[in-house]
Amino acid sequence: MKARVLFGVVGFIFVLLALYVFPPVVLAIALSTLASVATYELITPTKLVKNSIVQNIASISALSFSIFHAIGSLFFNQKICLMLIAAVVVLTIIALFAALLRHHDTVTFPEITTAFFAAIVVPAMMLSLWRIFSMTGGKFLVLMPLVAAWGSDTCALFAGMAFGKHKLAPVISPKKTVEGAVGGVIGAILIMLLVAFIFNTKAGLEIHYVSAAILGAVGAVFGQIGDLSFSIIKRQTGIKDYGHLFPGHGGVLDRFDSVVFVAPLAELVLRISGVS
Numbered sequence: 001m002k003a004r005v006l007f008g009v010v011g012f013i014f015v016l017l018a019l020y021v022f023p024p025v026v027l028a029i030a031l032s033t034l035a036s037v038a039t040y041e042l043i044t045p046t047k048l049v050k051n052s053i054v055q056n057i058a059s060i061s062a063l064s065f066s067i068f069h070a071i072g073s074l075f076f077n078q079k080i081c082l083m084l085i086a087a088v089v090v091l092t093i094i095a096l097f098a099a100l101l102r103h104h105d106t107v108t109f110p111e112i113t114t115a116f117f118a119a120i121v122v123p124a125m126m127l128s129l130w131r132i133f134s135m136t137g138g139k140f141l142v143l144m145p146l147v148a149a150w151g152s153d154t155c156a157l158f159a160g161m162a163f164g165k166h167k168l169a170p171v172i173s174p175k176k177t178v179e180g181a182v183g184g185v186i187g188a189i190l191i192m193l194l195v196a197f198i199f200n201t202k203a204g205l206e207i208h209y210v211s212a213a214i215l216g217a218v219g220a221v222f223g224q225i226g227d228l229s230f231s232i233i234k235r236q237t238g239i240k241d242y243g244h245l246f247p248g249h250g251g252v253l254d255r256f257d258s259v260v261f262v263a264p265l266a267e268l269v270l271r272i273s274g275v276s
Contacts, residue, residue, distance in 0.1 A: 032066035035123035038252040041242035042118040058119040061092040070130045128263035137205045145266035148219030149258040152188035159183020185220040192216030211273035219262045226261030
């Protein structure tokens with residue numbers, strides 16, 4: 001517990017420094033690293049991808065995709081970055097199918113699709129945080145999906161402890177309750193309205209309160225779906241944690257499982273509401 005609390009404090013301080021003190025490249029490197037590690041966690045500890053060549057293709061592709069997407073955007077124009085990202089996606093597909101043809105006796109098509117999902121889709125979803133950071137007022141807006149995901153999770157925990165009677169997903173996550181899930185949604189809405197009010201009054205942003213409420217509600221739902229989805233994978237593959245990168249918290253996917261789902265949603269809501 002001490003390690004968990006200590007790392008939480010250190011992590012929170014680092015987030016503040018990366019957003020408001022360090023140059024943007026530090027955040028870009030951090031997010032690229034997290035996305036790449038998430039790819040490794042999804043394919044290797046789970047043994048969903050057994051072939052080492054396919055594992056290497058996925059890992060290299062995820063790292064390249066993340067670097068060109070985040071770090072590259074600081075040094076190249078958008079057109080060049082999009083070309084590089086497209087090249088990574090195409091080469092990843094070609095390399096994966098080449099591996100399937102070469103090792104068709106041991107490599108299965110589900111392994112290839114899993115590797116592609118882990119190498120491209122997961123980093124793309126996580127890097128929504130970077131795309132939000134790149135928006136006007138992004139150093140504040142990027143906190144919104146984190147607050148929506150982790151805030152709803154905290155509210156769900158306390159609501160479940162106080163009122164929980166009906167199991168939400170007894171096989172996947174025995175401790176989660178329907179009452180806790182509802183409390184998480186309500187809590188997330190209230191928290192996001194408060195965050196929007198603070199950002200509008202203190203940071204000079206113009207976040208629509210309706211958009212903030214929608215993000216809180218839908219973010220809470222999608223966050224719980226993300227949490228349960230990655231829990232299903234752990235249960236089906238027989239692992240307790242995806243990794244040990246964060247002491248007391250597990251791996252990237254143990255800590256950011258809900259954020260992976262909420263971040264793209266937050267980006268969509270913010271763009272629709274007129275933030276760019």
